[in-house]
Amino acid sequence: MxxxxxxxxxxxxxxxxxxxxxxxxxxxxxxxxxxxxxxxxxxxxxxxxxxxxxxxxxxAPTLPSKVIAVGRNYADHARELGNEVPDEPIIFLKPSTSVIGPGEAIVLPEQSEQVEHEAELAVVIGRLCKEVPLHRVPEVILGYTVANDVTARDLQRADGQWTRGKGFDTFCPIGPWIETDLDPDDLTLTCTVGDELRQATSTSHMERRAHELVAWISNVMTLIPGDVILTGTPAGVGPLRDGDSVSVTISSIGTLTNRVVSS
Known part of the structure; x- marks a missing residue:
């Protein structure tokens, strides 16, 4: 559905x-x-x-109380930024005000000169839950959607933490809908900017699978219906500029397209 x-x-x-x-x-x-x-x-x-x-x-197919994102969950992306895959998931929050839907504009902030796309599979939580054992994770998931974890890379690097670089308004496009009947472990994921293919992988290459991430995160914080978990991005992240059109496609779900504009 x-x-x-x-x-x-x-x-x-x-x-x-x-x-x-x-x-x-x-x-x-x-x-x-x-x-x-x-x-x-x-x-x-x-x-x-x-x-x-x-x-x-x-x-946007949900209005989350919070967006919990996972960093360095694809080894190739960790390497391209000079990092190692962590022993435990690295998580951070994107504010609900960063969420936009299909066709809406990603606004480039004046503070940054290096805004980049990050194509990701997103999990949408379907019920109030905490400390969910791995075998019960499917019970708390409504479904899956497509996401773009837009990032001001220069600000992320300068700050030494990720709140500002990941948290601008419009920096979390999600959509076009939630697919409820889906195995998330082997989906094709691509990102194109204009006609240029930037990212291409399978979710089978994630270091920690979607269900594992839900269980782990639920042992940190209570999850509320509509909350979104971003499962990480593969290698190939790159710049977004005024006038671009960026599309993220995940097999069995669909395509999320957003235009890019200057503030």
């Missing part, structure tokens, strides 16, 4: 189920959006008939 959050022509925003996308996960003339009652973090109840998806605006 694909769960999206959409805005309609009259400004109404709500969750619904998307059907009729093509094999690549792209919206077609046959794609529909069936609204559901309330939110998807529980029993899903249909609230109305399906409507054409093309007439709606896809928004």
């Amino acid at each position: 694909r769960i999206a959050r959409c805005g309609g022509p009259e400004g109404v925003i709500g969750f619904g189920v998307v059907e009729g996308v093509d094999e690549a996960g792209a919206v077609t003339a046959e794609s529909t959006f069936t609204p559901i009652l309330g939110h998807p973090f529980g029993q899903i109840e249909v609230a109305g008939p399906p409507v054409p998806l093309e007439g709606l605006r896809l928004l």
Whole structure:
């Protein structure tokens, strides 16, 4: 099931189920959006008939209380920045105000001269949980979506910690929807900027798999429905400049595309 959050022509925003996308996960003339009652973090109840998806605006598919991101979870990315894979996961927080949806603009801040893309698989939490054992992790996951952990690399390096470099408004695009029926352990992940392929890998190359990360993080903090966990980025991170269009694609989910603008 694909769960999206959409805005309609009259400004109404709500969750619904998307059907009729093509094999690549792209919206077609046959794609529909069936609204559901309330939110998807529980029993899903249909609230109305399906409507054409093309007439709606896809928004970020969740509004998380927090985004927990994992650093250096692909060995090739750790190496390209001169780092080693850590013995335990390195985690950091991105504020909820950094979240944007498909088609929205990544805004380059004046403080940075080196903003870069980081293509990532994102896990969306489906229920309140803490200290989840590994074998029960599937019970607390709503599904998976596509993310871009946008980073002001020069500020990250200068600060010696990652809050400012990762935390600007618009620095966490996610979408286009949440795929609930998915094995996250062997998905193709790519990132293109314009026509240039920048990143390409499989999630099978992660040092710690998605379920392992959820269990580990839940032993640090309580997770709330809608929270997002970013599982790390592979090698190939590179610059974003005013006028660029950046697309992250994950097999079995779809493509998240955002334009880039100067502040």
